[in-house]
Amino acid sequence: MRRRLSVLGAVLVAVAASVVMFVQPASAAVGLHISGRNIVEANGQNLIMRGVNHPHVWYTGQTSSFAAIKAAGANTIRVVLGTGKRWGPSNDVPAVIGLCRQNKLICVLEVHDTTGYGEEGAAASLDEAANYWISQKANLVGQENFVVINIGNEPIGNTNPAQWTAATAAAIQKLRTNGFEHLIMVDAPNWGQDWQNVMRDTGQTVLDADTKHNTVLSIHMYAVYANASTIIAYFDAFKNKGWPLVVGEFGWKFNSGEVDHETILSEAQARGLGWIAWSWSGNSDPILDMTVNFNPAQLTTFGDRIVNGANGLKATSREASIYSGQSASPSSASPSVSPSVSRSPSTSPSASRSPSSSPNGTKTCTATYAITGQWPGGFQGEVRVTAGSSAVSGWTVGWTYADGQTVSNAWSATVTSSGAAVTARNVNYNGTLGAGATASFGFLGSWTGTNSVPAALTCAAS
Incomplete structure (x- = not known):
């Protein structure tokens, strides 16, 4: 005061x-x-x-x-x-x-x-x-x-x-x-x-x-x-x-x-x-x-x-x-996405899960995308990464925007963009996941006109 x-x-x-x-x-x-x-x-x-x-x-x-x-x-x-x-x-x-x-x-x-x-x-x-x-x-x-x-x-x-x-x-x-x-x-x-x-x-x-x-x-x-x-x-x-x-x-x-x-x-x-x-x-x-x-x-x-x-x-x-990263498990630090959060009215809350095998063919992961908040010209998103039937030591998620959206800032992942394509890689404290365990990362983005959820995500595990 x-x-x-x-x-x-x-x-x-x-x-x-x-x-x-x-x-x-x-x-x-x-x-x-x-x-x-x-x-x-x-x-x-x-x-x-x-x-x-x-x-x-x-x-x-x-x-x-x-x-x-x-x-x-x-x-x-x-x-x-x-x-x-x-x-x-x-x-x-x-x-x-x-x-x-x-x-x-x-x-x-x-x-x-x-x-x-x-x-x-x-x-x-x-x-x-x-x-x-x-x-x-x-x-x-x-x-x-x-x-x-x-x-x-x-x-x-x-x-x-x-x-x-x-x-x-x-x-x-x-x-x-x-x-x-x-x-x-x-x-x-x-x-x-x-x-x-x-x-x-x-x-x-x-x-x-x-x-x-x-x-x-x-x-x-x-x-x-x-x-x-x-x-x-x-x-x-x-x-x-x-x-x-x-x-x-x-x-x-x-x-x-x-x-x-x-x-x-x-x-x-x-x-x-x-x-x-x-x-x-x-x-x-x-x-x-x-x-x-x-x-x-x-x-x-x-x-x-x-x-x-x-x-x-x-x-x-x-x-x-x-x-x-001092939490009991990597997934415990990840907040759940509320079912009532504000999202673009023209989109569903998350993209379809897209499993992808790593080169050794045994480690897999899936990823889902959600818009957790939206305002004129900007939005906040979250991606949840879930390990498959085997533990993983790292993950990389990718998606492509269809409507010109861009990512400006991110936390709990290293995010890079090349045109409409976005790639997110784990950071040091949330890459290791037990079988079926989940980590999440968030980001801020910009949009104009339409803010649709990407049609598909890829998830590669190591």
Whole structure:
């Protein structure tokens, strides 16, 4: 959030550590989920978020920032979206997810229109934010390994912050009722800073509202958190209650009345808490920019501390195992394609399977093609490769476009094109497949006129 509550700089947050311990049960949801106080991946490996906020909805052309943020060492990016009530509407969710996956980043998607609701007259309600997510469901289902839904940014201002509890619980329930299984992130009231301790005191009600037990609470730390003791007390309260917590936004101590970012970083590292710094560039208050004009070669003082500091990104961030190949099996890292995803109305969801024998005549594979998201001029696709009756150590898939489509970016495969012909080869972590096992790769493409699924795919195994 670009608004810092310096007026509250003198407020001391009185945090009393609760003696009641609550351990949130492991989620039954697929993909990213909560286990105890931790965020874990589908394979059970902890994910400690080390990330950067990116104001995408205001700078939709700054797509190179995804790669730059990855290069800075982040494993997570929190992407600002809009419902259309105040900003947006963000109808490019498939492209955003594709950029996250292409750059091997966990994608925290957030609706920013809710900022300061109740105090900010133009703000959207959490219920309206939930409606936006439901409108995007076709683009989100099947992405549970990669995407976190942050329902609404700083959803309640300083006017009647107590309304946060019921409104947040209702929004979570609305998403679950509509079939979402994603890890959900919820921001605190008081413009995210919870200086009246509503989230700290009533978080249990919100966590209990989630039938999937798959919600993480998010605190934003600005001028209220100018002192180390306040930060430590707040973290301790959540630790004592056994609640999952991340620092979804924070700034830095550029003067004596601002946030003690060094304590946030060191305490988060010691406690295994995730954090996402605000923000890469483009703030109306440029003191919070990490780069000058989105240029990664021009880090600000804040940016240098976040990227290169002792507890910064390069020193503490670890890539999610879904991308680094540390999952239990190659196929477990592959998200399923939702049957309800948006596809070209003139095509079927996948091409026919086309087995092809390798030269030794014993190793085979098949491949299927699906359009998992589409928007004017662009689309996201996925190809699933399945080994035949024998294990394989590598695979190559080919297809030819009939309508002039082109592939621009890909992940989990090396993809090359020659005219209309496209060839995709496995990367180092997903080429070895047991008999009948499956791997997948994704890509972004462009189209005009018609976006038909290729008539046939070839699959060669080695």
